[in-house]
Amino acid sequence: MSVFLLALVIFAIGYLINIFYITVLYHRGLSHGSVVMGPKLTKFLQYTGIWVTGIDPKAWACMHRMHHMHSDTELDPHSPKIFGVFGVAMEQLHSYENVLRQLIKKNPKFTRLVSDIPFGVSTLNYKRLWMLPYVLHLVLAVAIGFATGSVILGFAYYAGIMSHPVQGWMVNALAHRYGYRNFSTKDESTNNWLVSFLVFGEGYQNNHHARPKRTNFAIRSSEFDFGYGLCLISQKLGLLRLPNSSV
Secondary structure: OOHHHHHHHHHHHHHHHHHHHHHHHHHHHHHOOOOEEOHHHHHHHHHHHHHHHOOOHHHHHHHHHHHHHOOOOOOOOOOHHHHOOOHHHHHHHHHHHHHHHHHHOOOHHHHHHHOOOOOOOOHHHHOOOOOHHHHHHHHHHHHHHHHHOOHHHHHHHHHHHOOHHHHHHHHHHHOOOOOEOOOOOOOOOOEOHHHHHHOOOOOEHHHHHHOOOOOOOOOOOOOOOHHHHHHHHHHHOOOEEOOOOOO
């Protein structure tokens, strides 16, 4: 196998792991309850989420719920209508940092939004050690580079496993600006087929905002949600359960 193909495989593995955590566990599980996670999986997510993605699970869920409450208004943490398509890239990071600070301070305006989540902000964030997951993955990337003699393979791993900021920008910016609409929602969410393909169904933002509790973000027969496929596989493996109304 050529170095280029191997780099694609390594990137895809890291990307898929990140996608599984974000779209299945953080989004459909913690944020909306459209997949049902048992106590063991919830505990597993509590301790591994930040180490795998670099993102605190509770803070992510809190910011996402704020997004649904205030979608495409001035209170939306990351709306292209307010911050511009490219401005969302940095604003989503600033908003995440602010949400995290408010949760650590136990600001009731924020904590009440995620009071149903049975764990707190990660200890790493309380101790201001948020950079450790990034360092860990950087070390792993360097190790892969040394072991294989290819810097490209190490970079491919890091780019895949730490891909959420790019994924988030595509969903939050492009799928709230470019695409078609199946539903007349109060926000400017759209369905963007390219973003949906790249981010496993997350680009069907108009469908999702119209029916946020629905596990399958695809509505039309021409739409396909790869993230829902991951949910079905996870259910087959006994990792989680899909409610009867998931389709």
